[in-house]
Amino acid sequence: MLTGHAVHMTQRPIGTATTDQFRIVELELAPVGEGQALVRNLLLSVDPYMRQLMSEGWPLNAPLGMGRAIGVVEQSRSLRLPEGTLVFHTGGLQTHVVLDADEPGVRRLVVHEGVELQSYLSILGGTGLTAYVGLTKVLAVADDDIVFLTSIAGGVGVAAAQIARRLGAAKIVGTAGTDAKCALAVDVLGADAAVNWKTTSVRDFLSEHVGGNLSATLDGVGGEQLEAAIEASARHARIAIVGGISQYDASAPWAPPRNFQDIHFKALSVRGYAVRDYAELREEAEDFLVPLLRSGEVVDRVTVSEGFSEVPAALVGLLQGSNTGKAIVCLTPRYTVHAA
Ligand SMILES: NC(=O)c1ccc[n+]([C@@H]2O[C@H](COP(=O)([O-])OP(=O)(O)OC[C@H]3O[C@@H](n4cnc5c(N)ncnc54)[C@H](OP(=O)(O)O)[C@@H]3O)[C@@H](O)[C@H]2O)c1
Structure with a gap:
């Protein structure tokens, strides 16, 4: 059986969200079916809209979906996402996810030379x-x-x-x-x-x-x-x-x-x-920003929390202004990330 970890919300915040309203749980993953891939997440995005999901949208005691992430394919039964491929998806706040390769929001990530992986969740995200x-x-x-x-x-x-x-x-x-x-x-x-x-x-x-x-x-x-x-x-x-x-x-x-x-x-x-409503402008924005990032005329800034157990604190902290630049949780030491 494939397992990973997910974050559950155990109580809906009224007013300020606190870390004790969340817990990390073990996650059983479905076997990888035809057209699917098992992705190990490397970077998770935490965002202000998640506060609205805490009030309405995220169920209690269930994995918190609807979050952007970048991961790497570890098992695949899809030609679109071969093993080792970097993937951008919106599968949410968990360490691993089994994705349908043709699901909306799932795409193979093409990384531009000289651009940090984290930037695809921040300035290029x-x-x-x-x-x-x-x-x-x-x-x-x-x-x-x-x-x-x-x-x-x-x-x-x-x-x-x-x-x-x-x-x-x-x-x-x-x-x-x-x-x-x-x-x-x-x-x-x-x-x-x-x-x-x-x-x-x-x-x-x-x-x-x-x-x-x-x-x-x-x-x-x-x-x-x-x-x-x-x-x-x-x-x-x-x-x-x-x-x-x-x-x-x-x-x-x-x-x-x-x-x-x-x-x-x-x-x-x-x-x-x-x-x-503007997803079709992603490439236009990349064409504008990537040369500027490479030349150093534009810089990216991220606040990185290290480790999956930090997801609740990163989420709550964002709502209290603890981040400078994009708030990201990094699940692996394998990729270099530069803090603000
Ligand atoms: N409509 C869309 O498609 C879309 C997409 C992305 C983002 N957004 C929205 O854009 C805004 C910024 O998003 P972001 O991702 O860039 O977040 P962010 O600015 O990186 O993080 C949120 C920041 O908001 C400030 N803040 C928190 N609580 C506040 C309060 N009570 N009063 C005033 N400021 C407070 C804090 O910064 P300081 O205290 O340092 O100012 C905090 O760091 C959010 O409203 C988000 O929902 C909308």
Whole structure:
């Protein structure tokens, strides 16, 4: 019998998620059938949307699916995924998985020379694509734009700041939850200024740095940071809403911005989007980012937790801002990973 390990959620969090609501369990895997492959996971992605799955979507006392991962094929009965192949899939938070080779979300991973494997879960993965789509398609950032990025030192933010710079934004400002992350945003990611939202008013920061001239916002935080963006926006500014992490833990419904009326008064364009609707742009984003990564003009940042037992802590930590760049759990010492 094939076995591995999975994470179970034993209790649904109300408010803040805690590690004691999860446990690691042994997992019995089905035998590898025709057209299937047994994959040993190397890298697991932990993401903010998983907080929403904790409230609704993930069953209790069952493996936590719907998570992106990179693994290697260990047994195969599929010509599409021969043994030794690197695979990208969405099989979730477990050490091993038996995949149908033609399942949606399963693809053979083609690694570009000079690019780290972890980058396919970060800047070349869903978070990088989210940033690319937000800036190039939803906001269509151009030369004269003054850009505001919430959570600028997170997975999406790291990619977004650097892409905005490459698109020629006139000014880039952002928020992060520590002074060190703010320094990274300015010193490494090319932002003009960043503010620690835990110690300083984002409203005052935007007033000082952009006045009322903000033209493009990419927001994944919501709440007061979105309100501050609306307040600092110029007439006809664009706001792309990609999430609302400040609201994910809340037991009450999402708080709409209290200055909602300014969307009308300032004729703002506010547009939500989901990266899953833009999967066909992955190659375009890779064509844009891979040469920049190779030349060092764009850098990746990840926070790596080592070992499968760290999955609950990585997940809970992400919701408390413990990550810089993309949060990843590494299950093997075989691949080199560079921490932030
Ligand atoms: N729609 C889509 O297709 C899509 C795809 C990918 C991501 N997203 C969304 O984009 C946003 C960023 O995702 P990501 O993967 O890049 O995550 P991330 O920024 O790497 O990690 C989450 C960060 O959010 C910040 N945070 C946590 N709790 C917060 C709170 N209560 N208030 C304000 N900030 C808080 C923390 O950073 P700091 O405290 O340092 O700011 C934390 O590090 C999330 O809302 C996510 O759901 C959406």
